[in-house]
Amino acid sequence: MDKQSANKLARELHELINTYNYEYNVLDKPSVPDSEYDRLMQELLKLEEAFPELKTSDSPTQRVGGTVLAAFQKVVHKTPMLSLGNAFNEADLRDFDRRVKQSVGDDVQYVVELKIDGLAVSLRYENGLFVQGATRGDGTTGEDITENLKTIRSIPLRLKKELSFEVRGEAFMPKKSFEKLNELRLQLEEEPFANPRNAAAGSIRQLDPKIAAKRNLDIFVYSIADLGGTGVEKHSEALDLLEEVGFKTNQERRKCETIEEVLTIIEDLQEKRANLSYDIDGIVIKVDSLAQQEELGFTAKSPRWAIAYKFPAEEVMTKLVDIELSVGRTGVITPTALLEPVRVAGTTVQRASLHNEDLIREKDIKIGDTVVVKKAGDIIPEVVNVLIDLRTGEEQTFSMPTHCPACESELVRIEGEVALRCINPQCPAQIKEGLIHFVSRNAMNIDGLGERVVAQLFQEGLIKDVADLYRLTRDQLLELERMGEKSTDNLLNAIVQSKENSLERLLFGLGIRHVGAKAAKTLAQEFETIEILQQATKDELIAINEIGDKMADAVVTYFDNPDVQYLVNELKSLGVNTTYKGPKLIRVEDSDSYLAGKTVVLTGKLEQLSRNEAKEGIEALGGKVTGSVSKSTDLVVAGESAGSKLKKAQELNIEIWDEARLFDELNK
Numbered sequence: 001m002d003k004q005s006a007n008k009l010a011r012e013l014h015e016l017i018n019t020y021n022y023e024y025n026v027l028d029k030p031s032v033p034d035s036e037y038d039r040l041m042q043e044l045l046k047l048e049e050a051f052p053e054l055k056t057s058d059s060p061t062q063r064v065g066g067t068v069l070a071a072f073q074k075v076v077h078k079t080p081m082l083s084l085g086n087a088f089n090e091a092d093l094r095d096f097d098r099r100v101k102q103s104v105g106d107d108v109q110y111v112v113e114l115k116i117d118g119l120a121v122s123l124r125y126e127n128g129l130f131v132q133g134a135t136r137g138d139g140t141t142g143e144d145i146t147e148n149l150k151t152i153r154s155i156p157l158r159l160k161k162e163l164s165f166e167v168r169g170e171a172f173m174p175k176k177s178f179e180k181l182n183e184l185r186l187q188l189e190e191e192p193f194a195n196p197r198n199a200a201a202g203s204i205r206q207l208d209p210k211i212a213a214k215r216n217l218d219i220f221v222y223s224i225a226d227l228g229g230t231g232v233e234k235h236s237e238a239l240d241l242l243e244e245v246g247f248k249t250n251q252e253r254r255k256c257e258t259i260e261e262v263l264t265i266i267e268d269l270q271e272k273r274a275n276l277s278y279d280i281d282g283i284v285i286k287v288d289s290l291a292q293q294e295e296l297g298f299t300a301k302s303p304r305w306a307i308a309y310k311f312p313a314e315e316v317m318t319k320l321v322d323i324e325l326s327v328g329r330t331g332v333i334t335p336t337a338l339l340e341p342v343r344v345a346g347t348t349v350q351r352a353s354l355h356n357e358d359l360i361r362e363k364d365i366k367i368g369d370t371v372v373v374k375k376a377g378d379i380i381p382e383v384v385n386v387l388i389d390l391r392t393g394e395e396q397t398f399s400m401p402t403h404c405p406a407c408e409s410e411l412v413r414i415e416g417e418v419a420l421r422c423i424n425p426q427c428p429a430q431i432k433e434g435l436i437h438f439v440s441r442n443a444m445n446i447d448g449l450g451e452r453v454v455a456q457l458f459q460e461g462l463i464k465d466v467a468d469l470y471r472l473t474r475d476q477l478l479e480l481e482r483m484g485e486k487s488t489d490n491l492l493n494a495i496v497q498s499k500e501n502s503l504e505r506l507l508f509g510l511g512i513r514h515v516g517a518k519a520a521k522t523l524a525q526e527f528e529t530i531e532i533l534q535q536a537t538k539d540e541l542i543a544i545n546e547i548g549d550k551m552a553d554a555v556v557t558y559f560d561n562p563d564v565q566y567l568v569n570e571l572k573s574l575g576v577n578t579t580y581k582g583p584k585l586i587r588v589e590d591s592d593s594y595l596a597g598k599t600v601v602l603t604g605k606l607e608q609l610s611r612n613e614a615k616e617g618i619e620a621l622g623g624k625v626t627g628s629v630s631k632s633t634d635l636v637v638a639g640e641s642a643g644s645k646l647k648k649a650q651e652l653n654i655e656i657w658d659e660a661r662l663f664d665e666l667n668k
């Protein structure tokens with residue numbers, strides 16, 4: 001056979017195999033027996049052996065790659081992967097409806113969808129070819145799991161149109177595959193997975209795509225991240241388009257005209273839950289119009305145009321066997337209930353935080369009690385109440401200790417706080433927790449350094465403070481339990497990589513009182529280097545919008561401490577970056593634009609600019625964009641068919657621009 005006919009044959013085989021694959025895996029309606037599919041695959045494999053150049057990345061033979069990865073590469077999401085706000089009852093849903101209508105007026109349609117219980121993934125296509133897939137990670141940075149995603153047969157490697165976009169969806173393991181997998185694991189004396197979601201997550205993070213391929217994962221896609229040139233105007237149209245070009249979307253979706261209709265449909269769907277072949281953990285309600293979605297925008301964490309209705313948590317009874325005490329990073333003593341193991345919402349629960357002494361008193365919890373347990377938000381185990389009638393008289397009242405269970409120094413109750421605290425800065429339990437916090441995902445994000453490894457390193461005396469992490473040697477790590485050559489090298493690599501982190505990660509990781517991830521970002525952005533921050537006075541700190549009195553005090557006190565100054569110097573000499581690397585803050589005084597220092601609200605549909613472009617443009621000139629019109633709004637930019645916000649602006653006599661005026665200002 002010559003090259004040309006081989007090429008032609010390969011393309012015909014692709015087409016047939018893709019069609020059969022689509023019918024089987026997406027439509028669930030096979031039109032040929034498996035043997036025919038296998039025969040075509042064999043033919044294509046043979047052909048590719050003879051003409052290796054035909055092994056293109058979109059060939060159906062390339063679903064299971066040959067190479068085992070050493071580690072996953074990080075992927076920065078162009079559009080962040082956010083999560084949804086929650087509604088737990090009818091009132092929450094009605095509030096959501098009210099908020100939406102307040103913003104965009106009464107003419108709103110909703111789409112109601114199932115909330116698939118798997119893990120969020122992002123799929124990038126260029127000219128119709130699947131080029132990269134990633135996990136959600138922390139929402140900004142995920143991991144490149146392209147090879148594993150290719151093994152999911154309902155993910156098209158080539159679309160029916162040459163689109164370039166990023167698609168979001170939920171990868172999951174069907175209930176049947178989960179049961180089969182666990183049976184097999186039990187036979188092999190391996191630990192079974194707790195639930196299909198964990199099994200899916202474990203499978204998608206396999207470095208060997210051959211293992212992932214055996215796990216029978218599936219996917220439902222639910223949105224396009226960057227609608228770019230698709231011409232779509234509604235979420236429901238986006239779903240139809242996704243379906244049209246070859247994706248698997250969930251068919252249990254409905255359009256609703258009113259919140260009443262939404263409530264009825266939720267009830268219907270809830271009844272269907274048990275009969276579905278996959279797990280769901282709720283229902284998602286989305287505003288259908290994309291213009292309205294844009295207008296509603298986002299809070300820091302989630303879109304204002306959608307909400308997740310979570311099913312009521314399952315409640316079960318068990319015995320509270322004992323109460324254990326732990327010492328947290330800030331010295332707070334937390335009591336934890338030790339429970340007789342019990343299955344709740346798909347996993348076995350044997351511990352539940354009791355938070356503090358007041359809660360134990362309030363709920364009248366005694367050791368030996370029969371208690372009702374649920375998982376709040378279906379994740380965190382919680383003692384709901386005590387079944388007093390089942391008491392035998394043998395139960396014991398619990399009281400908090402007077403001394404730290406880790407270092408035995410006297411505990412104090414700080415005025416105005418419910419928590420009891422150990423205030424010994426040398427307390428080993430606090431130091432260990434501080435180390436665990438330093439390496440955690442939102443702080444220095446050192447892969448491979450889980451709680452277990454940190455605890456071991458601390459126990460062995462190999463790390464006493466966070467600087468010691470950067471002094472660890474290969475030989476030291478190899479001596480630890482369950483650390484092979486490969487995981488040691490990966491870990492060392494991750495430690496070295498973390499030195500390059502931008503300042504906010506280090507600041508958050510250091511665990512300064514009252515400084516959360518968001519405040520750390522603000523501080524890093526404002527002061528740019530740790531040296532400048534170290535010199536900052538309280539007045540300079542509170543001059544910043546988001547920094548309050550308490551935080552300013554905490555920052556000054558922290559950096560006044562000679563031990564901290566020593567530690568910062570050590571970190572610097574070990575090569576840890578102490579400067580801010582993110583987008584620069586535009587200072588109002590550095591901008592000569594009319595928009596500098598102005599609070600701007602965008603409303604209506606913008607034609608020339610996307611809402612994000614408009615926002616970024618305004619911010620780059622020193623302005624601030626907020627969501628709702630109030631007395632403190634300086635300017636409203638009204639696009640086409642602007643509604644209630646424009647009206648409010650007129651009532652309040654606020655300056656109003658059209659899009660063209662904004663466009664001119666941004667392009668001056």
Ligand code: IVH
Binds near residue numbers: 121308
């Ligand atoms: S829309 C901005 N639709 O639920 C976020 N999410 O907290 C938009 N999920 O991790 C998400 N089914 O992966 C959306 N039909 C659905 C979904 C869904 C499951 C997951 C999603 C995310 C979480 C939201």
